[in-house]
Structure formats: C-alpha cells, structure tokens
Amino acid sequence: MTEELMLNGCLRNNATAQEALYNRFSPRMLGVCYRFAKNREDAEDMLQEGFIKVFTQIHQYRNEGALEGWIRRIVVHTCINILKKNKKFSDSVDITNAHSIHVREEMIPSIMQAKQVVECIRSLPLGYKTVLNLYAIEGYSHKEIAFMLDIEESTSRSQYTRAKSMLEEILIRKKIIQKPKKKTNFFGAVSPN
Amino acid sequence: MEKEFYTDEFEQLIKEKADQFRMYPSKRVWHSIYNNLHPGRRWPSVVMSLFLISSLMLIGYLNTGDNTINLQQNNPSVTLTKNDINNTPASETKITTSAYNKTQQRPVTHYDNAFDDVITNETDFYTYTVVRNNRPNQLYTAGGTAQKIITDKNLVDNNSNDLIQVVDNYIKSNKIFADIAFNNKKNKAGTAQTTVENTNQGQTTVDNTTWGLNTTTTNKTNPKAAMETKPVTDNTELNKLTEADKKAIVKITTEDKNTLSNEEKAWIENYAMQNKPTSKKWKGKLAFQFYATPAVNYRKLSTKSKGSATAFANADINNAISQKPGFGFETGLGLSYSLAKRLQLKGGVQFNYTNYNIDADKTNHPISTTILMNDPNTGYSYSAARTSTTSNPYNTTALQPVTLHNRTFQVSVPVGFAYKLSSENNVDWFAGATAQPTYVFGGNAHIISSDLKSYVSDPSSISSWNLNLGFETYMNFKLGSYNLQVGPQVRYQVYSTYRKDVALIEKPYAVGLKFGLTKGF
Secondary structure (H helix, E strand, O other): OOHHHHHHHHHOOOHHHHHHHHHHHHHHHHHHHHHHOOOHHHHHHHHHHHHHHHHHOHHHOOOOOOHHHHHHHHHHHHHHHHHHHOOHHHHHHOOOOHHHOOOOHHHOOOOOHHHHHHHHHHOOOHHHHHHHHHHHHOOOOHHHHHHHHOOOHHHHHHHHHHHHHHHHHHHHHOOOOOOOOOOEOOOOOEOOO | OOOOOOHHHHHHHHHHHHHHOOOOOOHHHHHHHHHHHOHHHHHHHHHHHHHHHHHHHHHHHHHOOOOEEEOOOOOOOOEEEHHHHHHOOHHHHHHHHHHHOOOOOOOOOOOOHHHOOOOOOHHHHHHHHHHHHHOOHHHOOOOOHHHHHHHHOOOOOOOHHHHHHHHHHHHHHOHHHHHHHHHOOOOOOOOOOOOEEEOOOOOEEEOHHHHHHHOOOOHHHOHHHHHHHOOOHHHHHHHOOOHHHHHHHHHHHHHHHHOOOHHHHHHHHHHHHHOOOOOOOOOOOEEEEEEEEEEEEEEEEEEOOOOOOOHHHHOOHHHHOOEEEEEEEEEEEEEEEEOOOOEEEEEEEEEEEEEEEEEEEEEEEEEEEEEEEEOOOOOOEEEEEEEEEEEOOOOOOOOEEEEEEEEEEEEEOOEEEEEEEEEEOOEEEEEEEEEEEEEEEEEEOEEEOOOOOEEEEOHHHEOOEEEEEEEEEEEEEEEOOEEEEEEEEEEEEOOOOEOOOEOEEEEEEEEEEEEEEEEEO
16 A cells, blocks of 8 residues: 555545554554663553554644654654653653663663664663653754753753763673774874864 | 774664664554544444453463473473573572572583573563574575575584584583473474584585574673583583684674574564563552442332232332432452453452431330231232331321431452553543442341331341442542542442342442552552
8 A cells, every 4th residue: 555545544534544554654663662661561552642643643744754754753752742741751861970870781682783772772761761762863953852851951962972871881881882992193192082 | 783983973873773673563552543543443342352352361361371481391390480580690590590409400501601691681581582493494494594604604624514513412402492492382393493404515504593592792692601611511522612613603693693684583573572471470460459439328119019908019119208318338458450451350358338318207105017028938928017116207196207227237249340441641441340249247127017107127137148239430540659540330239138028129229439549569
C-alpha cells in the first residue's frame, strides 16, 4: 500500500489503512520510545498512545515533510509528555553531579551494535538520556528541549554535555568505540582541543 | 565500529546507530490502538471473548511458568532459575551455582566466563541463547557467513583439523545450549546446529550458535580467556592451540558479528519480541486492597404462600407496611491478580452491615399474634403463634412511635473480576462484578404478622447462609505506589434473608460509594 493510499485511508478512519501505516512505522517508532522508556512495556505504552494521537490528528498532516518525520515528532512528544506526567523526569533532570550516578552498564547486552548503543544510552540517568535523545538523535535544539521539558536552556546544555561524556565513557569501556588519540603538534606536545 | 572518533563523529555515530535500531511491538499494542480508534466494533466481541480470554489465560498460567533452565540434562540437581542467573554477578556465578549442590563438583564450568556478558540481563540472556538455538538452517548454510569467513581466513591449514576437533569438543561440552534448546519446544532442529561440519570441498562451516558466545570483544568472553581461566578435561586440547589460532578464533567471531545481515538482525529482533521470557509470576500482578463502602440499604419484599386467606397473603406487602432505607456499610481486605493487562481477578474477605428501618408503635404489653410460615413438606402455609410488643402504625391501638431496625451482620468472601474499560494518564476506569458467598452471624428480624398489624421480633428466622452479588464501577487513581479507587457499587442479595419456611421473602440491596486503597506487591 502506498503512502498516499494509507494516508487517504487513515483520513477516512479505515482500519486496514491504519494497520498498514502502523505496521510500516511501528518498529522504528518503538525503537524511539524504547530509548526514552524505562522498559519495553513502558515503551509499548508510549507507542500505543503515540499512534492513537497520530491517527486522531492525521488530518493535521499537510504533506509538507516526510510522514515518518511527522509521526516521529508526535511519538517523541508523547514520550516526553508521559515522562513528565509520571513525574520521573523532573526529579531526575535536577541531578547535577554525574559522578554520583550509578550507571547500570552491566545490563547492556552484546547482541548487536545498534542495540548496544541504544542500551548504553538507556543506561544513562533519565534526565541525561532524555536530553541526549532529543538533542543528538532527534535533532531538537536546546531551546526547544528547554521548552519541552520545562527546564532552563543552560540546564539542557549542561545535561547534554554530561550525558555525552558519560556515554562516551561507557562506550569506551564496552569497547564499542576506541578512545580518541590526542592530537599532537610538530614537537609532539598535546595540543588543546 | 572500533574506530577513532571525534566529537562530531561521536554524535553522528550515536544518531546513526540509534536510527538503525528497530523493535517489533507485540500485537496487543495494535489491538489497543484499534480498540481506541474503533470503540464501537469491539463491544460485540468483548462479551464473547472475555470469557474465552480469561479461561485461556488461566489455563495458560496454570500450565506454564517453568522458570528453570537445566544446566545439565543428566544432572537435574544443578539447576538455576533465570532469576538466579539474572541476579548473580558474573564473577560469582560459579560460587552461586555450587551452592545448589555442595556435595557434587560442578561438572561443567568452563563456560562461566563465556557467559559473563550474556547472563547479566535476563531478557537478553534468554533471547540470545534461544535465538541462536532456533535460527533457521539457511542462515548458516548456503553462503553462510561463518563458512565464508573460515575459508577466507585460510584456517584450513596444518592446524585446522586439530582446531576443528577442539572446537567440536568445546561445543559439545557446552551442554547448556542443548538443554536450552531441549526446553524450547519450538526448536524443531534440536541441537544439530551445535556441531562443526566438514563439507565435501574441504570447507569448514562453524556454526556460530556456539561461537556467538564470543561475539563481544571483551577479554573475558573470548575463548582464550575462557580456556585460560577455566580449563576442563573436555577441552584441554584448546590449551594446546597456538596463539595464532586463538587470535584467529577471536577474529572469526568478531567478523561473524559484523557480517550479520539485516535479515538476520530483523529475524533476531523479531524472535526476541515474540519470545519474551516468562515474567515473574506474581511481581507487579498481585495487589493488596483495603476498602470500605458506606451504603444505603433498601429491601424488596414479597410473599410466598399457599392456601392462606390471611391479609399477609393477599395484600401488597410492600405498601402495607412503612419501611425506610437505612445506613449500612461494607469493609474488607482483598487481593487482586492481573490476569491480563485489562483483566483482574479479585478475591477477599468482607464484613457487611445491612440495615433498614421500620416505622412502628410500641404497645403497652405483649400481644398475641401469628406469622405466616410454609410447611417445607407440603408447601402449604400455616400461621405460627408469636408475641409482639410493636405494632404496625396502621394499627389504631398504637401508643408511641418507635423505629425498628432490620439489620444483619455478615461475613462474605467476594470473588470476581474487574475489567479496565479505559485508561488515561494516571486514571483508570474499571467495571467489575463479584459473587459473595455470605455467612450471617447476627442481626435483628422484625417480621410483619399475618394480619399485618404487628411486628414480631424473631432473629432465629434469619438464614445463616446466603449469596450476594456485587456490581461496581470505579475510577482508579495512581498515587505513587498506591492506587486509590472510588466509585459506586450495588450489592444485591440473591436469596431471602429469612429461612425457607418463612413466608415473607426479603431481598435487601445496597447502593454505596466504594473507597479502596490498593498497594501492589
């Protein structure tokens, strides 16, 4: 079924078209939800709520961008709303001392690279991973993130810096990436970044 | 993937890998979406399917839930639950396992290290092992990656036969795979995959079912480390391998990991989704509830008489007497078990107080009167003599008004279910029903006389056993670890309050507002 047919069907509340749309985008969207969620069940709940919004607001889609991008934005916003409603996020985002946070990296599996990276992201504290997900992966600006999460823009920046640093450490420890070699100048001295 | 990176590359890497990641949702997600989008279509099937679903869930629950994995089929004493594996740090695996059988030396230990990375996560451990034991044959043959790798890496050299033999022994000694495969009913291919085969062309196919253990690049999970730290009799030949061979093995496994096709990845992810481990039976499903229901009690009266010409038998009993609703309440403790995401099974113990009021007048002295009874043998009614000190207000001989209370004290065992009709944010809407076998251990009974002029106090006429039905709908508010339930409830008594030989039939019902507090285990 083409995207256009699916869209037209969804606009008419046609269940077959809705299912086709769901089947096409749900695996990727569940991957998105999974990065925000605490566990798979929560991710599926987010996905469910997100797709209900997609189908009920499909008439607002104006064919101006990729359908997937539009769906993704709705799903991401749904994830954020759920996190905020559960009041898990607001407690976590205030954490400022990254060193005192215990990262459960022993939970990270070694099955697949993409999954490894995702699990490493998920092992971060909630506030960190949310900002990192939004900024580095979903492409939101710090200003947008600040608005979405009801936090200061500077908080978003600092959260992201710490999150990235922590994630790098985990990925290096897991040998998923290698530690970057420091650049040296002509005389062999380490040059500042 | 092991490459140098800079800041921008790092962000790019994260985005790239995160975008590649896909998961396959379970069917219930679509069903829930469908039901939300098309609420009208689900109702015809709900009533029919509800019974079937709950029955199947119950049967499924009673017949499954084996949470143990046999490490050795021939040694049933050495077993670990998945929970044990999950909660045991990798470095302590051996110690923990030994605790299960202190008198016997654990026969197979060399895969301890090999499992370090895998068994740290219950889901992935299960997924990983079961998936690798169940992947279709065609993923390994017909241009399978391992075959190609072995050939490409020129491993068919002077040491190859030794290597293959050693690998074969090593694989065969890892009986856990065979056992897991044995436990998995879906594994039609059995453990045939855990072998090394020689092809006619002299090519060697190494099944990565076993070598998948070493797909991580950490030292503790490669065969070298496993061999060096845990040498066992079965694979002492492994120790004889040259360093070059060992490095080659590590390289093979690394490349094997990298050469997983998208199809394989999708298959693994899909399989993982479809074969999630059985969750812990009770955790998160069982909840304890305390509740109280202030209620207003009403009653419905009727008569059952045969061959009687009394006023009692012929009048409209509901209008012949003056009775008013009274205050009652219920309180109880209960347990609820989530059979499905929307369906809960409930049970508990409940105390009930029922009461309604009768307008009467007190007489100066006891008067002789009768109440209508039914002969249990013949079914015919007869008048049994009683005395009374209160009269019906319609009786002109009244002196002073009094209020009589027809009340009972009951203990019941409500058993039923609750179904989640909808859920939004932290509020759920439930509807439920219970059947409540009830024991009446006390109360007052003021029965109208045969001539409708007096009330006879006769507590002995109250039947000890009864059955009530409860219907309720309530909103469930999630308050952290507690849930608060508030909603209306109707409780209806199925059988008469009085014994079968009493001609008066009274069926009280209560309408109340239930307040419940639930805490999950």
